Amino acid sequence: AQSVTQLDSQVPVFEEAPVELRCNYSSSVSVYLFWYVQYPNQGLQLLLKYLSGSTLVKGINGFEAEFNKSQTSFHLRKPSVHISDTAEYFCAVSPNTNAGKSTFGDGTTLTVKP
Amino acid sequence: DAMVIQNPRYQVTQFGKPVTLSCSQTLNHNVMYWYQQKSSQAPKLLFHYYDKDFNNEADTPDNFQSRRPNTSFCFLDIRSPGLGDAAMYLCATSMYSGVNNEQFFGPGTRLTVL
Numbered sequence: 677a678q679s680v681t682q683l684d685s686q687v688p689v690f691e692e693a694p695v696e697l698r699c700n701y702s703s704s705v706s707v708y709l710f711w712y713v714q715y716p717n718q719g720l721q722l723l724l725k726y727l728s729g730s731t732l733v734k735g736i737n738g739f740e741a742e743f744n745k746s747q748t749s750f751h752l753r754k755p756s757v758h759i760s761d762t763a764e765y766f767c768a769v770s771p772n773t774n775a776g777k778s779t780f781g782d783g784t785t786l787t788v789k790p
Numbered sequence: 791d792a793m794v795i796q797n798p799r800y801q802v803t804q805f806g807k808p809v810t811l812s813c814s815q816t817l818n819h820n821v822m823y824w825y826q827q828k829s830s831q832a833p834k835l836l837f838h839y840y841d842k843d844f845n846n847e848a849d850t851p852d853n854f855q856s857r858r859p860n861t862s863f864c865f866l867d868i869r870s871p872g873l874g875d876a877a878m879y880l881c882a883t884s885m886y887s888g889v890n891n892e893q894f895f896g897p898g899t900r901l902t903v904l
Contacts, residue, residue: 717878766832
């Protein structure tokens with residue numbers, strides 16, 4: 677079984693400021709890690725994923741995340757946010773065996789202010 | 791473009807009146823999922839199909855059923871909707887080939903129960 681904790685439910689930030697959205701996970705097996713973004717009244721869209729290899733993963737829209745196995749974290753970062761980044765962000769984990777069964781965190785609402 | 795399509799985008803039904811939500815995909819993915827998402831919450835997995843194999847989550851109410859007549863289509867049937875079933879319903883797909891890769895989400899169907 678696995679679980680995901682997104683440490684901040686809401687993150688307000690000013691435009692062009694850096695942002696970090698925090699995600700910790702626990703699992704009894706090796707996992708793959710994902711960040712998704714959800715805009716109002718839309719489905720989820722993949723931002724980036726970690727399956728293996730380099731622990732620093734770059735995604736779309738200038739986002740990146742770093743997998744830290746010792747701290748069981750997968751924090752999402754962006755050096756300079758835009759108003760259009762205002763959305764809900766979900767961290768998710770999937771076991772690396774057997775199909776299906778991603779576990780999502782409760783989400784972080786990122787609000788970018790002008 | 792390959793995609794996940796959900797119809798309708800908005801569905802209104804009456805308390806106790808059966809309703810069916812549909813999902814289709816052009817990605818030829820072997821796994822299809824149905825999630826329920828209530829306001830400001832994470833998506834909650836209801837069930838998923840791995841090819842024709844149906845996998846129900848333990849806490850999914852019996853009121854919710856699903857059908858996958860072929861690779862491309864998957865349906866969510868709510869036999870007797872209650873007020874508590876009002877939510878966004880998200881369909882997603884993924885291609886499992888020994889690796890749990892990312893899920894591709896449709897835009898969702900927002901269900902209102904009167």
